[in-house]
Amino acid sequence: MINNIREAFFRNLWTENQVVRQILGICSILAVTNLMVNTLVMGLGLMFVISLSSLTISALRNYIPHRVRMIVQTFIIASYVILVDIFLKANYPELSRALGPYIGLIITNCIIMGRAEAFAQKNTPFISMLDGLFAGLGYTIVLMMISFVRELLGFGSIFGVNVNFLQLDTWTIMVMPPAAFFIIGVMIWVATALSTPKQTSQPAVQALSRGQQALANQQVKAGN
Amino acid sequence: MGQGMEVSPIVILFAAIFTSNMVLANFLGMCSFISVSNEYKTASGLGKAVTLVMVVTTVLNWLVYRWIVLPLGLEYLRFIIFIVVIAATVQIIEMVLDRYLPDLYIKLGIFLPLITVNCAILGISLFMVIRDYGFFQTLFFGIGSGLGWWLAISALAAIREKIAKNKLPYGLEGPAISFIITGIIALAFIGFSGIFIIQ
Amino acid sequence: MKGYTYTIVFTFLISAILTTVLAVANQYYQPKIQRNEEVAFKRAVLYVLDITPETEDQVETVFAQSIRAHSVDGAEVYVREGQDGQIQGYAVLMYGSGVWGSIQGYLGVSADRRVLLGIEFIAHSETPGLGGRIDESTYKEQFRGVPLLDRPISDGDVDGITGATGTSNAVLRIVNNTIDQLLPKLEVGL
Numbered sequence: 001m002i003n004n005i006r007e008a009f010f011r012n013l014w015t016e017n018q019v020v021r022q023i024l025g026i027c028s029i030l031a032v033t034n035l036m037v038n039t040l041v042m043g044l045g046l047m048f049v050i051s052l053s054s055l056t057i058s059a060l061r062n063y064i065p066h067r068v069r070m071i072v073q074t075f076i077i078a079s080y081v082i083l084v085d086i087f088l089k090a091n092y093p094e095l096s097r098a099l100g101p102y103i104g105l106i107i108t109n110c111i112i113m114g115r116a117e118a119f120a121q122k123n124t125p126f127i128s129m130l131d132g133l134f135a136g137l138g139y140t141i142v143l144m145m146i147s148f149v150r151e152l153l154g155f156g157s158i159f160g161v162n163v164n165f166l167q168l169d170t171w172t173i174m175v176m177p178p179a180a181f182f183i184i185g186v187m188i189w190v191a192t193a194l195s196t197p198k199q200t201s202q203p204a205v206q207a208l209s210r211g212q213q214a215l216a217n218q219q220v221k222a223g224n
Numbered sequence: 225m226g227q228g229m230e231v232s233p234i235v236i237l238f239a240a241i242f243t244s245n246m247v248l249a250n251f252l253g254m255c256s257f258i259s260v261s262n263e264y265k266t267a268s269g270l271g272k273a274v275t276l277v278m279v280v281t282t283v284l285n286w287l288v289y290r291w292i293v294l295p296l297g298l299e300y301l302r303f304i305i306f307i308v309v310i311a312a313t314v315q316i317i318e319m320v321l322d323r324y325l326p327d328l329y330i331k332l333g334i335f336l337p338l339i340t341v342n343c344a345i346l347g348i349s350l351f352m353v354i355r356d357y358g359f360f361q362t363l364f365f366g367i368g369s370g371l372g373w374w375l376a377i378s379a380l381a382a383i384r385e386k387i388a389k390n391k392l393p394y395g396l397e398g399p400a401i402s403f404i405i406t407g408i409i410a411l412a413f414i415g416f417s418g419i420f421i422i423q
Numbered sequence: 424m425k426g427y428t429y430t431i432v433f434t435f436l437i438s439a440i441l442t443t444v445l446a447v448a449n450q451y452y453q454p455k456i457q458r459n460e461e462v463a464f465k466r467a468v469l470y471v472l473d474i475t476p477e478t479e480d481q482v483e484t485v486f487a488q489s490i491r492a493h494s495v496d497g498a499e500v501y502v503r504e505g506q507d508g509q510i511q512g513y514a515v516l517m518y519g520s521g522v523w524g525s526i527q528g529y530l531g532v533s534a535d536r537r538v539l540l541g542i543e544f545i546a547h548s549e550t551p552g553l554g555g556r557i558d559e560s561t562y563k564e565q566f567r568g569v570p571l572l573d574r575p576i577s578d579g580d581v582d583g584i585t586g587a588t589g590t591s592n593a594v595l596r597i598v599n600n601t602i603d604q605l606l607p608k609l610e611v612g613l
């Protein structure tokens with residue numbers, strides 16, 4: 001049991017990190033990575049949704065009819081996201097306003113559905129919940145690193161606290177969208193270079209995306 | 225006021241394609257954007273399918289939101305309702321194409337299942353609600369966002385095809401270089417905001 | 424195996440349960456959400472009149488003490504009054520179109536109508552990281568103390584946001600329009 005937990009922890013945080021290894025779930029959060037507070041809130045929201053939906057889906061795994069599996073899973077995920085949305089609106093209205101529609105987009109974050117399909121379906125509730133939690137944590141850590149760079153260089157602050165003691169010029173580009181692409185690109189590069197053995201020339205492109213890609217390419221050829 | 229009447233649909237169309245592109249400025253639809261962009265032909269096919277689905281679902285969601293969700297006071301359930309509408313629409317489009325336009329189905333049909341989970345589609349519907357758009361604004365927003373997404377993925381795929389044979393530093397191949405290229409494209413697109421100064 | 428009826432019953436049940444939970448949560452939090460909107464509005468009015476209370480309770484007390492609402496031609500003008508009834512500034516709703524949708528906020532001018540006291544946004548839908556940066560205090564604070572004698576206010580008075588020319592221009596246009604409409608009303612007197 002302990003081994004399972006440890007395995008889930010390391011797998012999700014490093015060897016199969018959802019962002020830098022599997023390139024999943026980038027859509028919903030990248031837009032708010034210019035401030036660390038926003039990123040943290042989105043990350044916590046995601047961790048809440050992913051762990052509880054993994055728990056629920058795993059608990060119901062023997063009851064959910066196969067043919068409506070996806071829609072039931074989406075329903076469960078969406079419900080938790082709505083709870084987060086209502087909670088933020090009630091207790092942290094300013095954050096809710098700053099994050100706007102991005103809270104709702106947690107639903108389409110591929111990681112949640114990915115964990116549900118790949119793990120929660122086949123495992124017991126408790127370990128599924130932890131797997132989801134760790135996947136969310138690995139994701140949040142990566143995004144916090146991105147937003148740390150963006151906020152530090154873009155505003156000269158960390159969590160809104162000014163640390164620009166030397167009054168250096170801040171880099172406007174860091175606040176703008178392109179910076180997020182550059183930073184995440186470099187992070188994936190570093191993560192791939194650090195870990196994958198040299199002989200595998202193809203970097204760890206995630207299985208799902210490779211599958212999607214191969215399927216799509218193949219069928220386009222067949223279609224013509 | 226409140227209706228957002230003032231912004232003209234044409235302005236929304238151009239803004240959605242160029243200055244505030246869904247992928248390049250809002251990071252929506254990233255997953256398939258990165259993973260299905262290694263061949264131009266495939267990428268362009270996905271772009272067309274996304275455009276089609278985006279226009280249809282945004283308009284449907286607008287109708288559902290105005291005529292069902294708002295009168296019943298179900299705003300807090302909108303996420304679920306939108307997702308259901310999107311999933312159902314994709315299914316129906318798939319069946320209609322298969323039945324009546326088999327040629328098009330062969331070209332676009334395979335992309336449709338990938339699209340249900342594309343965050344850009346849900347994103348557009350959520351933006352449309354938050355921005356309180358009217359019917360024509362929504363229609364042009366859907367068209368513009370779809371075209372913008374198509375343009376962006378085609379550009380990325382074309383560049384990736386060009387550099388496919390070049391030798392890159394270890395670890396930079398694939399996703400990493402795609403993100404960096406995307407960043408450069410995004411930077412270039414910001415330049416459009418100097419041309420389309422909205423008055 | 425599990426039949427068709429089971430599938431329908433299961434889907435129906437789970438939808439019913441989830442919807443009920445959400446409806447209860449929504450009901451429970453609704454009063455709080457409404458109060459938040461109220462506080463956000465009062466905070467915005469106070470902010471543009473250069474009062475920045477910290478807590479929600481302070482917002483309520485300060486607003487009740489020093490702000491009087493007057494209706495002029497169907498539009499509300501919020502007047503800041505000092506202890507002795509001396510007028511210190513006027514605040515008014517401003518709105519207009521941004522790049523994506525309407526931008527709404529408040530704007531305050533000084534009692535002598537020569538200086539802009541401040542602006543604040545309560546709703547907009549500009550792109551995060553680009554036009555959305557109008558919410559940053561570095562941008563908003565630039566409007567404090569801008570003289571109104573040589574209008575319109577232009578990008579010579581306040582710096583726009585890099586990469587968001589459309590939004591920056593829209594804000595200037597909204598601010599100038601609002602001031603143009605407000606000042607004649609104040610000339611007449613409340």
